[in-house]
Amino acid sequence: MTMLRSILERFKPGKGAVISVPYLWLLVFFLVPFLIVLKISFADQDLAIPPFTHLLKYDGDMSTLNIALNLSNFLFIFTNELYLDTYVSSLEVALFTTLACLLIGYPIAYAIARTNPAIRNVLLMLVMLPFWTSFLLRVYAWMGLLQPNGIINNLLMSMGLISEPLEMFHNQFSLYLVMVYAYLPFMILPLYAHLVKMDVTLLEAANDLGARPFKTFWTITLPLSKNGIIAGSMMVFIPAVGEFVIPELVGGPDVLMIGKVLWNEFFDNNNWPMASAVATIMVLFLIVPIALFHRYETRQLEGKNV
Amino acid sequence: MYNGNPLPKTLKGVLLLGFLFLYVPIVSLIIYSFNASKLVTVWGGFSTRWYASLVQNDQIISAVTLSIKIALASATAAVVLGTIAGFVLARFGRFRGSTLFAGMMTAPMVMPEVITGLSMLLLFISMQQFFGQPSERGFFTIWAGHTTLCMAYVAVVVRSRLIEIDKSLEEAAMDLGARPMKIFFLITLPLVSQAIASGFLLSITLSLDDLVTTSFLSGPGATTLPMVIFSKVRLGLNPEINALAAITVLLVGIFVLVANYLMLSAQRNRARAMAAAMRENDAPTPPGNGAGGAVATAP
Numbered sequence: 285m286t287m288l289r290s291i292l293e294r295f296k297p298g299k300g301a302v303i304s305v306p307y308l309w310l311l312v313f314f315l316v317p318f319l320i321v322l323k324i325s326f327a328d329q330d331l332a333i334p335p336f337t338h339l340l341k342y343d344g345d346m347s348t349l350n351i352a353l354n355l356s357n358f359l360f361i362f363t364n365e366l367y368l369d370t371y372v373s374s375l376e377v378a379l380f381t382t383l384a385c386l387l388i389g390y391p392i393a394y395a396i397a398r399t400n401p402a403i404r405n406v407l408l409m410l411v412m413l414p415f416w417t418s419f420l421l422r423v424y425a426w427m428g429l430l431q432p433n434g435i436i437n438n439l440l441m442s443m444g445l446i447s448e449p450l451e452m453f454h455n456q457f458s459l460y461l462v463m464v465y466a467y468l469p470f471m472i473l474p475l476y477a478h479l480v481k482m483d484v485t486l487l488e489a490a491n492d493l494g495a496r497p498f499k500t501f502w503t504i505t506l507p508l509s510k511n512g513i514i515a516g517s518m519m520v521f522i523p524a525v526g527e528f529v530i531p532e533l534v535g536g537p538d539v540l541m542i543g544k545v546l547w548n549e550f551f552d553n554n555n556w557p558m559a560s561a562v563a564t565i566m567v568l569f570l571i572v573p574i575a576l577f578h579r580y581e582t583r584q585l586e587g588k589n590v
Numbered sequence: 591m592y593n594g595n596p597l598p599k600t601l602k603g604v605l606l607l608g609f610l611f612l613y614v615p616i617v618s619l620i621i622y623s624f625n626a627s628k629l630v631t632v633w634g635g636f637s638t639r640w641y642a643s644l645v646q647n648d649q650i651i652s653a654v655t656l657s658i659k660i661a662l663a664s665a666t667a668a669v670v671l672g673t674i675a676g677f678v679l680a681r682f683g684r685f686r687g688s689t690l691f692a693g694m695m696t697a698p699m700v701m702p703e704v705i706t707g708l709s710m711l712l713l714f715i716s717m718q719q720f721f722g723q724p725s726e727r728g729f730f731t732i733w734a735g736h737t738t739l740c741m742a743y744v745a746v747v748v749r750s751r752l753i754e755i756d757k758s759l760e761e762a763a764m765d766l767g768a769r770p771m772k773i774f775f776l777i778t779l780p781l782v783s784q785a786i787a788s789g790f791l792l793s794i795t796l797s798l799d800d801l802v803t804t805s806f807l808s809g810p811g812a813t814t815l816p817m818v819i820f821s822k823v824r825l826g827l828n829p830e831i832n833a834l835a836a837i838t839v840l841l842v843g844i845f846v847l848v849a850n851y852l853m854l855s856a857q858r859n860r861a862r863a864m865a866a867a868m869r870e871n872d873a874p875t876p877p878g879n880g881a882g883g884a885v886a887t888a889p
Contacts, residue, residue, distance in 0.1 A: 298770060303685065306675035306741065310694040313738045317709030320716050334715045392608040395601040397591040404592070407605065409850050414612050416792075416842045418799045420816050421835040424823050425615035428622060431827070434631045435618055468612065484593045519700055526702020528802055533823060543704045550708060550806075560712070563705045570701070578696040581746075 318567065325560035328354045336557050357561035367562075370540040375569070377541065378524035381463040382471075385520050386513065388464065389471035394505075396472075397479035408476065415469035423533055426462045427453075430534065454536040462534045467524060471516040474581075478512025479505075511580045518577035522570055542566055616839055623832035630827035640833040647830065650818055657798050657815040660729065664736035665793035671737065672744025672793075673786055677778065679745065680752035681760075698742045707806030710735050714807070727809030735807045736797040743796065744789035751785035752778070784856060791849060795842070 327336040339352055361367040396407045414422060429435045430453040437449040452458055482505065490500040528543035535541065542562065550559040597605075623641075627634025644650060675695055682688070698706060714724055714731050724730050759781070763773045779786075801816040808817065822828045 299682065299685075302674060303678050303682065303691070306671045306678065306695075306745075307687070307691055309671055309738070309741070310691070313710060313713070313734055314694050314698060314706075315690075317706075317713040320712045321705075321709045324712055334719070388608065388611075391601070391604040395597060395605045395608075398601060399592065399597055399605075401592060405850065405854065409846055410609055411612070412850075413839075413843060413846050414616065416795050416846055417616065417839055418816070418819075418835070420799065420801055420819055420823070421619070421831075421838060422615065424819070424831060424835065425619040427823070428631050428827055428832075429615055429618060431631065433629070435622070438631060465611065465615070480591050482591045484591055488593065522700040523702050526704050528702075528704050529820070543702055546704045546708065547802075556712070559708055563708050566702065566705060574697055574700060575693075577700055578693055581696060582692065 321560045321563050321567075324557055325357055325564045326353045326355070327557045327560075328352075328356070329555050329557055334556065335554055354557070357558050358565075360558075361561060361565060366540075367545070370542050370545055371565070371569070373540040374525050374542040377459065377463065378521050378527075380460060381467055381524045382517050382521040384460070384464045385468050385471040386517060389468055389475055389516065390513075393472045393475035393479055396476055397482070404480075411469055411472050411476070415473065419466060420529060422466055423462055423530055426458065426465065426534055430458050430461075453534065456536070456539065459531060459535040459539050462530050463524060463527065466530060467520045470519045474516040474519060475509065475512045478509050478515075482508055511583050514576060514580040518573050518580070522573050522577065525570060526566060619832055620836040620839060623829070623836040625829065625832075628829060630829050630832060640829040641837075644830050644833045644837075649813075650815070650830070650834070653813050653815040653818040656729075656812065660732050660736060660814065661794045661797035663729075664733050664740055664797050665790050667733070667737040668740035668744050668793045669786055669790050672741035672789055673748050673779075673782070675741060675745040676748030676752060676782075676785075677774070680749045681757075695742055695745050698739050699746070703800075703802035704806075706739070707735070707803040710738070710803070711806040727807060728812035731807040731809070732804055732812065732814070735803045736793075736800060739800070739803065740793035740796050743792050744786070747785045747789045747792070748782050751782045755781050784853065788849065788853070791845070795845075 323339060324336055326339060329335060330337045337352065337354070392411075396404060396411070399407060427434075431437070432449040432451070432453065434453065436452075437446075440446045441449065452461075486504055486508075487500055490504055491497075495503070526543040526546070527541060528547050531539045531541040531544050532547075535544075546559050546562045546566070549555045549562060622630055622633075624636050624638065625633055626637035626639065675691075679692060679695065710731070711727075714727065714734075717723060718725065759777055760773055763777055764770075768776070799816060800814075801820055804814050805817060805820075808814065819831055819834070822831055
């Protein structure tokens with residue numbers, strides 16, 4: 285029967301049709317656009333609509349096909365210190381955000397997973413609520429809290445704890461704080477999903493054999509939650525590298541983030557080829573993290589632990 | 591993970607601090623939405639004037655309307671495409687190009703939005719150059735972008751549900767001679783209907799909330815709600831936005847509460863039905879083994 289089924293499955297003509305619907309959609313709307321970005325990153329800015337030059341020019345009289353690859357965008361990025369610094373600083377901000385989210389999110393996810401299932405659903409809902417509430421509005425909430433005449437400063441000054449407002453807006457502090465705040469639910473949810481499925485008998489066995497709670501955690505819980513840690517970390521790190529909204533709204537003028545540079549090149553300078561080159565290099569940086577995310581997310585879905 | 595013991599004090603403290611961090615900003619937004627003063631963060635007495643001026647703001651009302659239209663349209667398309675994709679990923683095993691397919695399914699969830707937005711915009715520009723379509727950016731281009739983003743989430747939810755449920759029901763139908771189409775619509779689809787529903791809700795919120803991709807893909811006359819919020823918030827605090835945020839939090843809260851209630855009661859019903867089926871079925875079943883056990887021991 286199994287053999288017959290596998291033969292049937294192999295020759296089912298409908299299968300190809302079923303696959304092709306989402307496959308074609310993704311090819312057209314996700315993969316092909318990247319190739320176009322790559323192509324336009326080799327173009328030159330032009331005063332035309334759309335504002336870039338063509339790579340291929342066919343000269344009818346001479347019967348020659350001219351291919352013009354303009355490398356200056358990439359050369360400029362690699363020789364300009366500001367661009368290089370921006371890439372480095374974006375990776376730094378994303379890395380720090382990921383670590384901070386992991387350090388704060390792991391204990392929360394662990395505590396929720398250890399709670400009585402009746403209360404657990406309520407707690408999980410409380411994590412979901414900010415996750416579903418608008419990202420933009422959650423960032424906006426911090427603008428009111430952190431400003432020089434914002435809620436925190438007003439409160440502290442009315443209590444007489446400080447005489448001058450603390451500077452915690454439009455600088456590195458506000459950038460990091462809001463990054464961690466905004467991305468924290470993205471870390472907690474995959475970690476929780478993983479921790480809650482963990483076999484409690486393993487922990488009890490370690491306990492019975494005399495392991496202290498910390499040792500049990502360090503040698504059993506933590507290694508077993510590796511897939512969740514990697515999936516959650518990548519879910520924070522990858523979008524954080526290209527984050528635009530947070531540095532724009534709460535970061536200072538000296539905050540260098542590549543997502544902001546891309547946005548400015550595109551919307552303010554109307555330099556589409558440059559924006560494409562910036563995007564191309566960013567994708568190169570992110571290919572390995574995305575592959576990692578894909579691998580561990582699939583494992584988590586399939587319930588494998590190794 | 592739950593071992594029957596009450597939570598240690600340190601972990602309780604962790605939860606308290608964690609939820610304070612998550613909720614203080616949201617609660618402060620709501621409180622100050624009732625501030626009479628135009629200076630958003632300086633308390634000037636209780637008032638609901640910003641709610642009144644919000645509903646009279648035509649720009650916001652038309653942006654809300656457009657956002658809801660786009661959200662409904664793209665969530666619908668995302669559910670159709672995402673369900674098929676989730677089914678393919680969970681049930682078809684490996685096929686030629688399956689790795690690329692699975693990769694293209696995951697990547698949109700994490701890819702920085704400035705990249706997806708830019709790349710899709712350049713796609714539409716190129717399409718316009720070659721085919722003359724789409725003639726302008728707006729509803730259609732935003733819809734296509736949101737659909738691509740949301741279908742990945744739907745696929746993940748549907749796929750994980752399909753991995754959970756027992757294949758034996760579908761296999762039994764196949765052994766009894768049902769055609770694949772019939773099996774899909776009569777057995778698979780009802781089993782994952784809840785996952786599809788939550789995928790739909792998730793898509794709606796994602797679409798309603800999206801700013802960056804939308805900004806790239808939108809054209810003149812197509813301004814969504816997040817675009818309006820962003821353009822206002824960029825200039826500083828705005829009491830109307832506080833009122834809008836309070837309404838959003840309230841709606842999302844009700845939404846999550848209802849969805850959670852539906853899910854829990856469905857879970858309870860399923861457990862009850864399963865227990866009943868086990869009782870009817872006299873064959874001994876291993877304890878703690880759910881639907882799989884019941885089906886496996888059926889004659």
